[in-house]
Amino acid sequence: MNPYIESEILELKEKYTDTITKEIVSFLNGAGGSIIIGVKDNGTVVGVDKVDEVLRKISDIITTQIEPNPQDEISSELKFDDGKTLIVTHINKGRHHIYCQKKYGFSSTGCTIRIGTTCKEMTPEQIKIRYEKKFIDNEYMLKKKSNSSDLSFRELKIYYSEKNYHLEDKSFETNLNLRNESGEYNLLAELLSDKNNIPFIFVKFQGQNKASISERSDYGYGCILTTYGKIKNRLQAENICISDTTVRPRKDTYLFDFDCVNEAILNALVHNDWTITEPQISLFHDRLDILSHGGLPGGMTKEQFFDGISRPRNATLMRIFLNMGLTEHTGHGIPTIVEKYGKDVFEIESNYIRCTIPFEQVVIDQIDNKNVGLNVGLNVGLNKTEKKVIELLIENPSLTSIELSEKIGVTKRTIERTFRSLQEKKMIERIGSKRDGIWIVVR
Numbered sequence: 001m002n003p004y005i006e007s008e009i010l011e012l013k014e015k016y017t018d019t020i021t022k023e024i025v026s027f028l029n030g031a032g033g034s035i036i037i038g039v040k041d042n043g044t045v046v047g048v049d050k051v052d053e054v055l056r057k058i059s060d061i062i063t064t065q066i067e068p069n070p071q072d073e074i075s076s077e078l079k080f081d082d083g084k085t086l087i088v089t090h091i092n093k094g095r096h097h098i099y100c101q102k103k104y105g106f107s108s109t110g111c112t113i114r115i116g117t118t119c120k121e122m123t124p125e126q127i128k129i130r131y132e133k134k135f136i137d138n139e140y141m142l143k144k145k146s147n148s149s150d151l152s153f154r155e156l157k158i159y160y161s162e163k164n165y166h167l168e169d170k171s172f173e174t175n176l177n178l179r180n181e182s183g184e185y186n187l188l189a190e191l192l193s194d195k196n197n198i199p200f201i202f203v204k205f206q207g208q209n210k211a212s213i214s215e216r217s218d219y220g221y222g223c224i225l226t227t228y229g230k231i232k233n234r235l236q237a238e239n240i241c242i243s244d245t246t247v248r249p250r251k252d253t254y255l256f257d258f259d260c261v262n263e264a265i266l267n268a269l270v271h272n273d274w275t276i277t278e279p280q281i282s283l284f285h286d287r288l289d290i291l292s293h294g295g296l297p298g299g300m301t302k303e304q305f306f307d308g309i310s311r312p313r314n315a316t317l318m319r320i321f322l323n324m325g326l327t328e329h330t331g332h333g334i335p336t337i338v339e340k341y342g343k344d345v346f347e348i349e350s351n352y353i354r355c356t357i358p359f360e361q362v363v364i365d366q367i368d369n370k371n372v373g374l375n376v377g378l379n380v381g382l383n384k385t386e387k388k389v390i391e392l393l394i395e396n397p398s399l400t401s402i403e404l405s406e407k408i409g410v411t412k413r414t415i416e417r418t419f420r421s422l423q424e425k426k427m428i429e430r431i432g433s434k435r436d437g438i439w440i441v442v443r
Contacts, residue, residue: 002042002043003043004036004039004043004045005043006041006117007117008030008031008033008114008115008116008117009027009031009032009033009034009114010033010034010035010036011023011027011033011034011035011036011117012035012036012039012040012041012043013035013036013037013038013039014038014039014040014041014046015037015038015046015048016037016048016054016057016058020035020037020058020061020089021061021065021066021101022101022112022119023035023112023114023119024061024062024066024070024074024089024091025066025099025100025101025110025111025112026112026113026114026119026120027091027093027114028066028070028073028091028092028093028094028099029094029098029099029111029112029113029114029122029130030093030113030114030115031093031114032091032092032093032094033091033114034088034089034090034091035088035089035091036079036086036087036088036089037054037086037087037088037089038084038085038086038087039086045081045082045084045086046084047083047084047085047086048084048085048086048087051078051085051087054087055076055087058076058087058089059076062074064102065101065102065103066099066100066101066102067099067100067101067102067105067309068096068099070091070094070099072095073091073092073093073094073095074089074090074091074092075089075090076088076089076090077090097130097131098111098127098130098131099111102309105308105309106127106131106309107127108121108122108123108124108127109121111126111127111130113126128319128322131315139313139314139315139316140275141186141187141188141191141274141275141314141316141317142177142180142186142187142188142316143180143181143186144180144186144187144275145180145182145184145185145186145187146184146185146186146187146189146190147190147196147197148185148190148193148196148197149184149185151185151189151190151193151194151195151196152193152194152195153172153178153189153192153193153194153223154194155194155222155223155225155226156192156193156194156223156225157172159223159225159324160172160323163323163324163325165323173189176188176192176316176320177316178192187274187275188314188316188317191223191224191274191317192223192224192225192320193222193223194222194223195221195222196220196221196222197221198220198221198274198278199218199220199221199278200218200219200220200221200227200231200278200279201216201217201218201220201278201280201281202215202216202217202218202219202231202234202281202283203215203216203217203280203281203282203283204216204217204282204283205282205283205284205285206285207284207285208284208285208286208287209284210282215396215397217234217396217398219231219234220278224269224317225320225324228265228266228269228326231265231281232262232265234397234398235258235261235262235265235288236258237397238255238283239254239255239256239258239261240254240255240363240366240367241253241254241255241363242362242363242366253360253362253363254360254363255359255360255363255364255367256288256357256358256359256360257340257341257357259336260336260337260340260341260357261288261290261357263333263334263336263337264290264333264337264355264357265281265290266321266326266327266333267292267333267334267355268290268291268292268353268355269292269317269321270312270313270314270317270318270321270327271292271294271297271312271313271314271353272292272293272294272313272314273292273293273294273313274314276293276294276351277293279291279292279293285359285364286358286359286364287356287357287358287359288356288357288359289354289355289356290354290355290356290357291352291353291354291355292352292353292354293351293352294313294351294352294353295348295349295350295351295352295353296348296353297312297313302348305334305346305348306334306335306338306343306346307335308333308334308335337355337357341357341358345357345358382425382427385408385410385414385415385418386418386421386422386427388408389404389408389415389418389419389422390422390427390428390441392404392407392408393428393439393441394441397439397441399439401415401416401419419439427441428441
């Protein structure tokens with residue numbers, strides 16, 4: 001009787017190949033099993049040449065090519081059959097929720113599982129569920145009690161509804177882990193609620209340092225998804241574009257790469273240690289600073305960070321951003337930023353990560369020139385109220401008609417007429433909705 005028959009827990013290999021990495025990962029993610037090198041698929045024993053070299057390669061795979069490190073789960077031994085040497089590698093069911101080949105990360109290519117006698121790629125949904133479980137037990141924001149026990153989630157439910165998710169009133173709090181073990185609302189619930197006490201400050205400085213603040217706006221105190229939308233709209237408004245029409249096709253140059261800035265913002269929101277304080281965004285004349293607190297998640301190296309290995313501090317919050325289609329597990333955002341601006345834009349310390357996006361000098365120069373022209377032009381073709389509205393909107397684009405009427409000393413109706421007049425003169429544009437949008441001065 002042939003003692004060597006492939007099964008769900010046994011893989012036969014005639015000789016060593018690099019595919020053994022995938023097979024080890026499959027067993028770790030499955031029920032465990034063994035790999036025998038030196039036996040053909042039909043059970044014929046052929047033995048292994050260069051045993052020491054093969055053992056060295058297997059050891060290298062275990063220590064350097066699989067994430068997380070599975071050294072404690074794997075052992076190899078020599079077996080002798082019919083005068084030939086076999087290498088048997090035993091793989092336990094992994095103690096961690098999910099394993100992957102480092103070079104592919106937590107993707108379907110990188111995450112495989114043993115089904116029957118073959119290695120199958122895991123689906124994105126399988127990866128998502130397991131990946132979150134990997135961190136959720138240690139996710140402190142789920143344990144920390146909310147500062148308020150009276151929370152509502154109308155906006156959150158609308159966001160999910162728009163993405164065609166149906167949230168059951170009785171179960172959505174449990175499914176989204178909004179309560180701690182004691183049944184109280186946690187910090188995550190507070191972040192996602194319609195109203196909370198969590199600010200999100202956007203500060204705009206006049207120069208290249210913090211000597212002079214031109215604007216301080218707060219986009220917080222509500223659902224973090226709404227906060228993100230407001231910040232995104234604001235930065236889109238700040239991303240001035242100049243066009244070179246002397247070439248064909250026309251060349252557009254933006255103040256900054258918006259995709260990179262968006263990735264930096266998302267990274268700051270998802271990976272911030274909210275038990276310390278909220279992230280901070282500072283806009284200077286020549287750069288944008290995005291500061292998140294908490295440093296790198298436990299066990300993560302700078303190399304893994306730059307390679308895009310995603311290890312979220314707040315796994316459940318990441319899942320919600322994933323559901324909204326805002327981010328991915330793959331961590332591609334960091335490599336995207338590095339490819340555009342280099343690693344030096346990141347300052348990584350034990351208690352914070354700062355991402356500094358430099359602005360395009362040619363756009364800065366153009367802004368400076370146009371600002372001079374704008375200030376002179378305020379006295380041309382505009383009445384007193386229009387001039388004052390322009391001046392105030394340059395300082396703070398978020399000002400409402402009521403706030404402007406109070407500052408200028410005119411009625412709200414006068415301000416609304418002024419808005420229409422300035423729009424007709426193409427002096428201002430509205431970015432975003434009536435409720436959450438901002439006014440920008442066309443430069």
